[in-house]
Amino acid sequence: MLDAGLGRGIVPDAALRIGSRYGAHWRERHESRGGVEEQEARLKALLHRMTTGPIAEVPEKANEQHYELPAEFLGIVLGPRRKYSGCLWEPGTTTLRQAEEDMLDLTCKRAGVRDGMRILDLGCGWGSLSLWLAERYPNARITGVSNSHGQREWIEAQARERGFTNLEIITADVNDFAPQAGEFDRVMSIEMFEHMRNWQELIRRISTWLKDDGKLFVHVFSHRTLPYLFESTWAAERFFTAGLMPSHDLMTRFQRDLQLEDRWVVNGTHYAKTLVAWLAQLDARAEEALALLQSQGRTRRQAQVLLGGWRLFLLSTDEIWRYQQGDRWLVSHYLLGKRG
Ligand SMILES: C[S@@+](CC[C@H](N)C(=O)[O-])C[C@H]1O[C@@H](n2cnc3c(N)ncnc32)[C@H](O)[C@@H]1O
16 A cells, blocks of 8 residues: 555655654654563563574565665665765755765774774675775775675775775675684774674674774664664565664673773764755656666566655655654764773
């Protein structure tokens, strides 16, 4: 029903926005249900799930849903650096290009990146951070990892075109990725931990990949107080199967193998503005996006349904991150180092 309506474009955006705001309100009430004792019991159950089992569950689903879409499609939606994660809108910033670069710059500052370092970009997407590091830190050696061949091919082509020789991209599922012990000065991961389930095991493995003075920098989207799994909702099934909404505090529970040294929040309105910019680009080039999706063997109707789904995804997440002036859904940054 919803898909058909979205595909035909007959559901007004105003109605989708009202529904999404209600969804944000519902989510907070739902995750707070039963008062403090039930909330604590749910947190314990979540922590149990995040300390047992595989690092990532059903990784092939995330690929289908986002990461093996044609690079050209994401090229329409995303900014020039194809940063598929929250950007930073300083006062006076009017372009997605600037917002991408300002967040990349802040990320490197907070991670303490210096030229000459050995750096791993874990969950590298279409190379926004890997290519930025290769460009800004010419003596650094960068390895980017993701489970998408399409992403690797795109980044490699960019690196060739721009003459970067300090960057290698590996296609691997995080569940299986095993670099040398003690190899990296920095492991940086931007909006990949939300796809991961067993954070404890992932952080344990990362701790072995780091040099003694190495650090892990993590950027996740988050809720201020309520962590939850994406289950049985439209967004969970279409866009984020086995995904997780961390709370800002959740990382403090995973300090067995690495120690939290600093953390920061970015108000949600920065993400909302990023989503508005992505939606505006998709709308401005909708015909091109439809033709691209059809060229992959979809009928026009199927392409319209997919595009309608993307519009709802961008529009509803915009509403969620701007909810209550961006003080509820946020972006969280963490810096972790070795114990002792
Ligand atoms: C939201 S994107 C972020 C991309 C990039 N860090 C950025 O900021 O533009 C998440 C990334 O994590 C990768 N990813 C998700 N699950 C993965 C898994 N199981 N193994 C390896 N990479 C994974 C995706 O392919 C994608 O590159």
